Amino acid sequence: MNKPQSFRPPSVDTVLRSTAGDLAIAQHGRMATTDAVRHIIERLRGGGPVAASAEQVGRMALDRLEVQSRPSQRPVINLTGTVLHTNLGRALLAEEAIEAVVAAMRAPTNLEYEIEAGQRGERDAHVRGLVRELTGAEDAILVNNNASAVLLVLNTLAKDREAIVSRGELIEIGGAFRMPDIMARAGATLREVGTTNRTHLKDYAEAIGPETGLLMKVHTSNYVVQGFTAEVEPTELAKLARQHELPFVDDLGSGTLIDLSRWGLRREKTVQDALKGGADLVTFSGDKLLGGPQAGIIAGRKDLIAKLAKNPLKRALRLDKLRLAALEATLRLYRDPDRLARRLPTLRLFTRHPAELRGLAERLQPKVAAAIGANWTVEATDCASQIGSGALPLETLPSAALALRPAGKSASSAVEKLAAAFRAVPVPVIGRIAQGTLIFDLRCLEDEALFAAQLDALKPELSDALA
Secondary structure, three states, X not given: OOOOOOOOOOOHHHHHOOXXXXXXXXXHOHHHHHXXXXXXXXXXXXXXXXXXXXXXXXXXXXXXXXHHHOOOOOOOEEOOOEOOOHHHOOOOXXXXXXXXXXXXXXXXXXXXXXXXXXXXXXXXXXXXHHHHHHHOOOEEEEEOOHHXXXXXXXXXXXXXXXXXXXXXXXXXXXHHEEHHHHHHHHOOEEEEEOOOOEOOHHHHHHHOOOOEEEEEEEOOXXXXXXXXXXXOOHHHHHHHHHHOOOOXXXXXXXXXXXXXXXXXXXXXXXXXXHHHOOOOEEEEEOOOOOOOOOOEEEEEOHHHHHHHHHOOHHHHHOOOHHHHHHHHHHHHHOOOXXXXXXXXXXXXXXXXXXXXXXXXXXXXXXXXHHHHOOOEEEEEEEEEEEEEOOEEEEEEEEEEEEEEEEOOOOOHHHHHHHHHHHHOOOOOEEOEEEOOEEEEEOXXXXXXXXXXXXXXXXXXXXXXXXX
């Protein structure tokens, strides 16, 4: 019996001179290509008796380089049914904001330079005026996100002092970040008052003492407590704070600048509401209901904003020129609320009509069914989308979806493999799995042609994925 011959690879130089090797060098450089060829040869040598030509090795090296050169962060198609999906980057930027970011990337800007005066300026000045205009606040300051905004406020106004908060408002936000932990990092001592479901004005009043730094209200935007409940109105807290010459801070979390009920959504407390309710400072996010880039905005009393600006933490938490450009462009859109739903992607996705989405589902249903084969059923069905990112937790949006399930008995492993196959296409398609069904909620699908075109890329993956 003849022994199988061991693998005798072509030389590295021979592979580099092949057509595939030459193409790899042109696209990825000689050093990277050489490393990839050596890796492929070593892998083949360790895999037993095989034969591979220089062209084949070059092609495998090129495939490896193309995978390695793919950006780690890349576009996906969000069919999860959650519009502001934290894991998928939350709000999509308006075209005006994208253009502003690109312009800021391509050239030096007057980020901290006053052109008219010819002297050093302040970066927040590019957005501060817009925040004042849109909210009615005396002044504003910008930081990295809303957690940073809360951190800066507490560290400035309540370091080594007590911050009084209702026990029912000690929220946990995404990634297991909890309000008590943020307070501790800020150097403030948490003083809980009331109970989980009921807090009264006297609870705050009895807690105020020489060590009190501020009163704080935290908007529970990511959950709702119902039943036997009581909470203190912001106007009452503001009056109590003024009586004791203490700042009253209202942390809105998501934060919105407009009444969403004009588009059929449940009314959410706005920044203007919080300021009119007596808050000395209001903190809120730029990348949630506002529909802009990740940012934390603090609006309110001018003297308190000045104190925040002097805190050394402000420099560590400041925004770069790209996000400032995007935020400024986003805020400018709010000057024209009548066109906002067309120009701001977040609001546009919130307000898509169910009939439009149902029509989209019915057009795509036969295409998806043909792509995944007779072993699957594909149904156009009604569903409910979510706002996401902790905003309006009980609010759902009537939507339409494609429901993909095995034609025979339920097979959860097959559904998982099908979901993985959709994630493996060039622009990954991200859905959700529920009750043995892969669901594609179409609310956030605006590029129908791209989705349909990728069904062809799905077919080569399908047989392996469902084996």
